[in-house]
Amino acid sequence: MARAPIRPLIVQKGTQVFLERGYSGSAVQDITAAAEVPKGSFYNHFESKEAFGAEVLQEFFADLQRTISMTLEATGVPPLRRLQNYFAAIIEILDGQDYVYGCLIGNFSVELSPLSDVVRTELLRIFEQWVKPFQKCIIEGQETGAIRGDLAPDLLADFLLASWQGAIMRMKIERNRGPLDQFLTVVFDALLTPSKNEIS
Amino acid sequence: MARAPIRPLIVQKGTQVFLERGYSGSAVQDITAAAEVPKGSFYNHFESKEAFGAEVLQEFFADLQRTISMTLEATGVPPLRRLQNYFAAIIEILDGQDYVYGCLIGNFSVELSPLSDVVRTELLRIFEQWVKPFQKCIIEGQETGAIRGDLAPDLLADFLLASWQGAIMRMKIERNRGPLDQFLTVVFDALLTPSKNEIS
Numbered sequence: 001m002a003r004a005p006i007r008p009l010i011v012q013k014g015t016q017v018f019l020e021r022g023y024s025g026s027a028v029q030d031i032t033a034a035a036e037v038p039k040g041s042f043y044n045h046f047e048s049k050e051a052f053g054a055e056v057l058q059e060f061f062a063d064l065q066r067t068i069s070m071t072l073e074a075t076g077v078p079p080l081r082r083l084q085n086y087f088a089a090i091i092e093i094l095d096g097q098d099y100v101y102g103c104l105i106g107n108f109s110v111e112l113s114p115l116s117d118v119v120r121t122e123l124l125r126i127f128e129q130w131v132k133p134f135q136k137c138i139i140e141g142q143e144t145g146a147i148r149g150d151l152a153p154d155l156l157a158d159f160l161l162a163s164w165q166g167a168i169m170r171m172k173i174e175r176n177r178g179p180l181d182q183f184l185t186v187v188f189d190a191l192l193t194p195s196k197n198e199i200s
Numbered sequence: 201m202a203r204a205p206i207r208p209l210i211v212q213k214g215t216q217v218f219l220e221r222g223y224s225g226s227a228v229q230d231i232t233a234a235a236e237v238p239k240g241s242f243y244n245h246f247e248s249k250e251a252f253g254a255e256v257l258q259e260f261f262a263d264l265q266r267t268i269s270m271t272l273e274a275t276g277v278p279p280l281r282r283l284q285n286y287f288a289a290i291i292e293i294l295d296g297q298d299y300v301y302g303c304l305i306g307n308f309s310v311e312l313s314p315l316s317d318v319v320r321t322e323l324l325r326i327f328e329q330w331v332k333p334f335q336k337c338i339i340e341g342q343e344t345g346a347i348r349g350d351l352a353p354d355l356l357a358d359f360l361l362a363s364w365q366g367a368i369m370r371m372k373i374e375r376n377r378g379p380l381d382q383f384l385t386v387v388f389d390a391l392l393t394p395s396k397n398e399i400s
Contacts, residue, residue, distance in 0.1 A: 019314075020314060021224070021314075021315065022222070022224050022311050022315070023224075024221070024222050024223075024224035024225035025224035025311075025315065100313075100314050101314055102310065102313075102314075106310065106369060107310055107311070109369050109370070109372060109373050110302065110306065110307055110310040110311065110369055110372060111222050111225075111307070111310065111311055113300075113302075113372035113373050113375075114219075114220060114221075114300050114301055114302075114372065115221065115222070115225065120373060123373045124373055124374070127370070127373060148390070150390065151385075151386065151389075151390055155382055155385060155386065156386065158370070158379065158382050159363075159382055159383065159386040161370075162363065162366040162367050162369065162370040162379055162382070162383070163359075163362065163363035163366045163367075164366065165366040165369050165370070166362040166363045166364065166365040166366025166367070166369065167362050167363075167366070169306060169309050169310055169362065169365050169366065169369065170309070170327070170358070170361075170362040170365070172309060172310060172313035172314065173309050173313050173320060173323045173324055173327060174324070175313075179358065179362055182355055182358050182359055182362070183359065183362070185351075185355060186351065186355065186356065186359040186391075189351075190348070190350065190351055190391065191386070191390065191391050195395045
């Protein structure tokens with residue numbers, strides 16, 4: 001049986017190890033052991049653990065972009081529904097991990113921002129792209145009157161993304177979807193809703 | 201000159217080391233070196249690094265409770281203003297660290313929830329207490345009509361606290377107060393405001 005190519009295998013296993021143990025809590029040997037490759041092969045493929053961390057992050061975001069494109073960027077779906085579909089898709093992923101590990105982008109933001117300029121630069125780049133499909137949904141929702149019109153779309157998009165990360169953080173402590181549901185209730189039943197005044 | 205008692209000194213230096221390097225990124229030796237005490241003395245005072253982590257967290261929250269009592273629990277100050285004073289006091293602390301390190305409670309939530317039941321239990325206990333003064337401000341604000349009345353106070357308090365942690369997470373990537381100001385704008389100019397309908 002043909003073996004999977006080593007490099008993507010190490011990235012895939014590394015993602016799981018980083019999710020489970022954090023960046024500093026994962027030794028290169030933990031990652032090569034999970035991938036069942038010799039420890040020495042790691043440095044044939046990656047310059048350093050830090051460069052590997054940045055690459056794992058890029059891959060994680062590339063995966064997430066598939067979810068984004070199927071939800072936030074779906075054609076023919078109303079903007080509020082697209083936002084709801086995105087959060088529902090992420091909850092499905094988090095549910096599959098029993099709400100234990102959270103989001104690698106959020107985890108690395110907290111753990112590595114003070115420690116690695118390489119990873120922090122990658123995180124800045126990711127958030128810059130991540131926020132755009134949210135902005136587009138919000139702009140469209142404001143045009144159709146489905147979303148309150150008195151907050152700038154970029155402000156609202158940044159707030160949603162940051163608050164969602166905060167909800168995931170709290171989820172990791174609670175180990176249930178309660179904080180995610182609280183986010184959805186406040187955002188969709190209250191924050192985004194146009195005021196009566198605005199509708200009339 | 202009398203030396204400071206060793207135990208609180210190790211806790212104090214450990215807090216700073218954990219903020220700078222994270223939990224897994226900090227060796228016991230880093231902590232004893234920062235406290236300028238022999239490495240062996242650590243285990244005279246603490247059972248394990250994990251038990252030490254939980255104690256550092258308790259101490260961090262005890263400090264935070266002083267800020268809470270001066271802001272959220274201040275007497276004779278209107279409830280919305282008390283909430284604003286709390287966030288302003290935290291921003292002052294974060295500004296003193298150039299927006300690099302964030303909040304130890306949030307950092308440990310993300311890094312240690314999957315790794316340590318001891319720390320996660322402590323985090324559950326902390327959030328249960330932390331949310332209460334927020335709930336009280338919100339209840340009072342709803343009674344006086346300063347805060348929208350259509351969301352349950354415990355829901356709104358949990359959401360505020362989680363969103364604020366999300367804003368601090370984003371702050372760590374940006375290394376400026378931008379995400380904190382975005383939180384304040386959305387929360388105080390929009391989310392908490394009673395609708396025109398509700399006022400009339």
